Amino acid sequence: MSGVNKHFGDLHVLKDIDLTVHPGEVVVLIGPSGSGKSTLCRTINRLETIDEGEISIDGTPLPAEGKALAKLRSDVGMVFQAFNLFAHKSVLSNVMLGPMKVRGKSKKEAQDLAMALLEKVGVANQAHKLPAQLSGGQQQRVAIARALAMRPKVMLFDEPTSALDPEMINEVLDTMVALAKEGMTMIVVTHEMGFARKAAHRVIFLSDGQVVEESTPEEFFTNPQSDRAKDFLGKILNH
Amino acid sequence: MSFLDRYASVLSQYDVLGAFWVNIQLTFWAAIGSFVLGCLLALMRISPIASLRGFGATYVQLLRNTPLTILMFIAVLGVWTQLQITLSGDFQQNFFNFAVVALSLYHAAFVCEAIRSGVNTVPVGQAEAARAIGLSFLPSARLIIFPQALRGSITPLGNTLIALTKNTTVATAASVAEASGLMKTMIEFNSDIVIAIFFTFAMCFVIIVIPMGLVTTWASRKWAVKR
Numbered sequence: 143m144s145g146v147n148k149h150f151g152d153l154h155v156l157k158d159i160d161l162t163v164h165p166g167e168v169v170v171l172i173g174p175s176g177s178g179k180s181t182l183c184r185t186i187n188r189l190e191t192i193d194e195g196e197i198s199i200d201g202t203p204l205p206a207e208g209k210a211l212a213k214l215r216s217d218v219g220m221v222f223q224a225f226n227l228f229a230h231k232s233v234l235s236n237v238m239l240g241p242m243k244v245r246g247k248s249k250k251e252a253q254d255l256a257m258a259l260l261e262k263v264g265v266a267n268q269a270h271k272l273p274a275q276l277s278g279g280q281q282q283r284v285a286i287a288r289a290l291a292m293r294p295k296v297m298l299f300d301e302p303t304s305a306l307d308p309e310m311i312n313e314v315l316d317t318m319v320a321l322a323k324e325g326m327t328m329i330v331v332t333h334e335m336g337f338a339r340k341a342a343h344r345v346i347f348l349s350d351g352q353v354v355e356e357s358t359p360e361e362f363f364t365n366p367q368s369d370r371a372k373d374f375l376g377k378i379l380n381h
Numbered sequence: 382m383s384f385l386d387r388y389a390s391v392l393s394q395y396d397v398l399g400a401f402w403v404n405i406q407l408t409f410w411a412a413i414g415s416f417v418l419g420c421l422l423a424l425m426r427i428s429p430i431a432s433l434r435g436f437g438a439t440y441v442q443l444l445r446n447t448p449l450t451i452l453m454f455i456a457v458l459g460v461w462t463q464l465q466i467t468l469s470g471d472f473q474q475n476f477f478n479f480a481v482v483a484l485s486l487y488h489a490a491f492v493c494e495a496i497r498s499g500v501n502t503v504p505v506g507q508a509e510a511a512r513a514i515g516l517s518f519l520p521s522a523r524l525i526i527f528p529q530a531l532r533g534s535i536t537p538l539g540n541t542l543i544a545l546t547k548n549t550t551v552a553t554a555a556s557v558a559e560a561s562g563l564m565k566t567m568i569e570f571n572s573d574i575v576i577a578i579f580f581t582f583a584m585c586f587v588i589i590v591i592p593m594g595l596v597t598t599w600a601s602r603k604w605a606v607k608r
Binding site for chain 2: 187189207208209212213214215216217218219220222224226227228229230239240243244272274275285288289292
């Protein structure tokens, strides 16, 4: 993406963002609340529109609307803070829906794929329950499986652990670390510094809608360059 | 002659059940018509296309705020008498069909608003998740939004059905021989037992409508979306 700008009314939430993520790369976006990191993440599959600039995925500019946009979104997996599993459908149906209705797979194929993915994220034994019957951590892992079922080129994670109880955070992070190890291209908005250290190739620090700092996790956590990043890290790491 | 004998003899002279059967048929067909049309209107009102949203909103404002009696007169005196459009070769069936159309058009506005209130019970994240896996507007409305919205709108839809059932009496304005028309005739010729006749017709409506309320309350609990 290059030269991306976005406003919410008078608020300039994204200021001239330039960012390139390479295939297989894991990029973590961190920054204080209101810095625009979630908004940035959501612009990548156009859940938020942008005012200026250009976003391309795999060389294709993001279409404005219609079938072309739907097609592009199907190649971009998204995991939300609030899980957003389809509440009226079973866990299995949640994962099968995309492959059947978007990819046109047969029911049998979709079911095999869904069960394999649920197995992979460790909730296969819950396949026939409704989302509301699962814990938050389990729901989020189902949401990851649902996104993976589309065989996405890139996965977006928008604060995937922020709505979870502390003891459930790790089960989700472990799933994400495993995914990163497999070479999935990932853009992750998170406050989990442990994940950034363990799995990220690059950390991008945003503040007030601007990229303030961009470096490897080691460099960023041990030797931050900007005052803003030092201040932020000082606040979150000193307790 | 005692009051009860008099009452029984009046009842035996008229086909009260037959008249109510017409109301039930009006309710049935208009319920289907208004539900289908109401769903389409609700779809328009949440669609990404501005002109469709505008059409849906205008329809609802126009039809919801027009008295049903006037719609009946427009159907029969305007569309049939003036424009000479018929909906059936059979004289009685023609009136019946016009009444069903007018009832459907009118209640579709209320069905639309009931469903839209149901759409508002579906968290915005559901639509975002549907879009994120690559579903475009119509599939995400059909597979994700509407199934949840309809479950959330069972109670207001039930209210609309109850209103529709009672509004079928307005079909008398379109010359349909239904219960309220029969009641008027019975009162005209038997004014000594007018209270009993009123009461009979009122009770018949209560008997038809109460189960609707019970079923919708039960169904809205049973099919509530667990979040």
